[in-house]
Amino acid sequence: MTANEPSTRRAASGEGDAVVMRGVSKWYGDFRVLTDIDLNVRRGERVVICGPSGSGKSTLIRCINRLEEHQQGEIIVDGVELTRDLRSIDRVRREVGMVFQQFNLFPHLTVLENCVLAPMRVRGASRRAAEEQAQALLARVRIPEQAGKYPGQLSGGQQQRVAIARALCMNPRIMLFDEPTSALDPEMVKEVLDVMVELAGDGMTMLCVTHEMGFARRIADRVIFMDGGQIIEQAEPETFFTAPKHARTRAFLSQVLGDQ
Amino acid sequence: MTTTPSTPANQPPAHGALARPPQQAPGLIQGLRSLVATPLNALLTVLALAIAWFLLRPAIEFLFIDAVWSGHDRAACLAGEAGGETGACWPYIARRLGYFIYGQYPEAQRWRPNAAMALCALNIGWALWPRAPFRGAALFSFVLPFPVIAWILLYGPGFSGLVAVPSNLWGGVLVTLVISIVGIVVSLPLGVLLALGRRSQMPVVCAASTVFIEVMRGVPLLAVLFMANRMLPLFLPPGVLPDPLVRVMVGVSLFAAAGMAEVIRGGLQALPKGQYEAAAALGLGYWQMMFTVILPQALTLVIPGIVNTFISLFKDTTLVTVVGIFDLLTTIDVSSRDPAWATPVTASTGYAFAAIFYFICCYAMSRYSAAMERRLAAAGSRS
Ligand SMILES: Nc1ncnc2c1ncn2[C@@H]1O[C@H](COP(=O)(O)OP(=O)(O)OP(=O)(O)O)[C@@H](O)[C@H]1O
Numbered sequence: 001m002t003a004n005e006p007s008t009r010r011a012a013s014g015e016g017d018a019v020v021m022r023g024v025s026k027w028y029g030d031f032r033v034l035t036d037i038d039l040n041v042r043r044g045e046r047v048v049i050c051g052p053s054g055s056g057k058s059t060l061i062r063c064i065n066r067l068e069e070h071q072q073g074e075i076i077v078d079g080v081e082l083t084r085d086l087r088s089i090d091r092v093r094r095e096v097g098m099v100f101q102q103f104n105l106f107p108h109l110t111v112l113e114n115c116v117l118a119p120m121r122v123r124g125a126s127r128r129a130a131e132e133q134a135q136a137l138l139a140r141v142r143i144p145e146q147a148g149k150y151p152g153q154l155s156g157g158q159q160q161r162v163a164i165a166r167a168l169c170m171n172p173r174i175m176l177f178d179e180p181t182s183a184l185d186p187e188m189v190k191e192v193l194d195v196m197v198e199l200a201g202d203g204m205t206m207l208c209v210t211h212e213m214g215f216a217r218r219i220a221d222r223v224i225f226m227d228g229g230q231i232i233e234q235a236e237p238e239t240f241f242t243a244p245k246h247a248r249t250r251a252f253l254s255q256v257l258g259d260q
Numbered sequence: 261m262t263t264t265p266s267t268p269a270n271q272p273p274a275h276g277a278l279a280r281p282p283q284q285a286p287g288l289i290q291g292l293r294s295l296v297a298t299p300l301n302a303l304l305t306v307l308a309l310a311i312a313w314f315l316l317r318p319a320i321e322f323l324f325i326d327a328v329w330s331g332h333d334r335a336a337c338l339a340g341e342a343g344g345e346t347g348a349c350w351p352y353i354a355r356r357l358g359y360f361i362y363g364q365y366p367e368a369q370r371w372r373p374n375a376a377m378a379l380c381a382l383n384i385g386w387a388l389w390p391r392a393p394f395r396g397a398a399l400f401s402f403v404l405p406f407p408v409i410a411w412i413l414l415y416g417p418g419f420s421g422l423v424a425v426p427s428n429l430w431g432g433v434l435v436t437l438v439i440s441i442v443g444i445v446v447s448l449p450l451g452v453l454l455a456l457g458r459r460s461q462m463p464v465v466c467a468a469s470t471v472f473i474e475v476m477r478g479v480p481l482l483a484v485l486f487m488a489n490r491m492l493p494l495f496l497p498p499g500v501l502p503d504p505l506v507r508v509m510v511g512v513s514l515f516a517a518a519g520m521a522e523v524i525r526g527g528l529q530a531l532p533k534g535q536y537e538a539a540a541a542l543g544l545g546y547w548q549m550m551f552t553v554i555l556p557q558a559l560t561l562v563i564p565g566i567v568n569t570f571i572s573l574f575k576d577t578t579l580v581t582v583v584g585i586f587d588l589l590t591t592i593d594v595s596s597r598d599p600a601w602a603t604p605v606t607a608s609t610g611y612a613f614a615a616i617f618y619f620i621c622c623y624a625m626s627r628y629s630a631a632m633e634r635r636l637a638a639a640g641s642r643s
């Protein structure tokens with residue numbers, strides 16, 4: 001965090017926090033998807049969000065980069081409050097990377113072009129600088145040799161690693177992951193998780209929706225359990241997995257851990 | 261099992277031997293065989309051949325076998341050897357070709373349309389040839405500098421030092437191409453804007469685009485042409501009366517743009533939502549997202565529809581005759597009534613010539629789009 005950031009609205013409290021959500025609610029029509037969400041994520045913190053299908057996990061993290069609009073409460077990301085103001089949205093999206101379940105690579109662009117697009121257009125980087133950085137990040141996700149290929153020519157695991165590299169190319173301060181391994185064949189899950197573990201080790205602020213409980217146990221600073229649009233329980237992974245307080249958490253855990 | 265190289269009979273066959281597909285007859289022979297594979301196939305084949313014979317034979321006779329190939333006036337085409345009608349009267353086309361191509365454009369000035377058409381051909385070739393350098397620049401030049409140069413060349417405004425040739429003297433292929441090319445160049449970008457407008461979050465933009473598209477689509481082109489001719493002047497300050505040719509170009513372009521907008525909207529809707537979300541999540545702004553991520557994919561998806569709109573537009577230019585513009589078909593129609601060439605086959609020959617011209621142009625567009633689709637598919641850009 002550089003000290004000479006242009007004057008932005010800072011939250012009164014939680015100055016140093018990467019993400020602050022206070023009393024956030026969201027409706028789809030009459031259906032309340034999120035109810036009074038309070039959540040602070042410190043810089044460098046790794047948060048794993050889990051919960052049954054339809055509990056609002058995706059909606060929650062998509063509110064953080066304004067892919068979804070919240071109707072109540074406030075969300076402050078990297079010191080910028082998300083409002084209708086397009087400039088606040090642009091600023092936040094620049095600093096927040098996102099990885100989707102379905103990869104969402106741009107199929108008409110090569111891997112390298114996928115990676116340099118946003119740095120060049122949004123950050124105004126030169127092609128050379130952007131390509132150098134992209135190559136370095138592709139090497140970091142262990143697919144430097146695929147730079148010239150099109151996404152359709154890669155395996156699912158490779159595509160997801162490209163998607164991670166593409167997000168990292170913007171030098172985000174916060175990374176959001178929405179079930180990054182759910183669309184992958186089992187043998188490819190590990191290669192993606194390995195990359196994410198490495199990223200966590202580098203001190204990236206991460207919010208990750210996942211059902212990979214082994215991964216959560218390994219890298220999370222905090223595990224959040226959601227159900228019915230609410231945060232039911234949150235704790236350090238040790239406590240969360242060994243001594244869950246709520247009955248619903250226990251039911252959920254027995255289900256997902258039983259599957260493994 | 262111990263593998264002893266001395267007993268190859270025990271070993272499974274080499275991998276390659278199994279992988280080879282069974283021997284197949286070559287494609288042509290296969291195709292021919294399928295024509296008569298069953299009695300029904302054979303019957304259908306015979307039927308198709310018979311129909312082709314009945315349809316093609318008269319056409320071939322008219323266009324080639326019975327056709328008159330030389331002569332100076334109508335006498336050559338008046339009667340065939342046996343006293344019956346002749347086939348196509350090609351001398352008529354040859355003699356009136358200048359009129360068909362340029363209309364009444366003064367003969368001494370015809371180098372100007374020639375130069376404009378040559379420039380146009382060069383520019384199109386540059387823009388469409390896959391391996392040409394700077395294709396983006398070619399597109400740009402076709403949309404901006406080229407139309408200006410062509411207009412100066414053809415029209416000869418005061419400052420150019422050329423003899424002014426008012427557009428009521430233009431005609432034939434020249435007018436058909438001018439209207440079509442302007443229509444194509446205007447309708448694609450305008451169609452993109454309208455399609456984006458119709459999907460816009462801004463209520464005013466969305467409503468305006470929707471109303472425009474629906475009105476244009478709900479009205480026949482003939483009515484649009486009449487309206488452009490009569491009503492356009494009403495919207496402009498008094499005293500400003502655009503050239504009649506400009507009026508029909510506006511009408512044709514707006515009409516085609518509405519059709520184009522719907523084709524492109526189909527492409528925009530076919531893209532998965534994830535593409536929009538990924539672009540937004542990377543921080544791309546609306547126009548950056550559209551130009552780098554969405555439109556390249558959406559337009560590629562609907563190339564057949566776009567080319568189809570171009571082809572319709574090209575053929576529909578024949579309707580401008582109703583507002584007194586001399587396009588190719590009109591020049592042919594008018595000259596076929598010229599007493600100097602009055603024969604029983606003059607009109608048919610003229611229409612055959614028009615049909616061949618329109619077919620060649622439309623078929624070329626269709627083939628180009630097919631080739632482009634194949635190239636894009638082969639590029640592996642589709643997953
Ligand atoms: N665009 C939408 N319109 C209406 N309802 C929606 C919309 N998107 C999601 N929902 C509903 O909101 C609820 C929460 O959805 P969300 O995608 O956040 O769940 P999730 O926890 O991510 O589930 P999953 O594990 O299946 O991905 C679900 O009940 C869903 O049906």
Ligand SMILES: [Mg+2]
Pocket residue numbers: 057058059178179
């Ligand atoms: Mg989800």
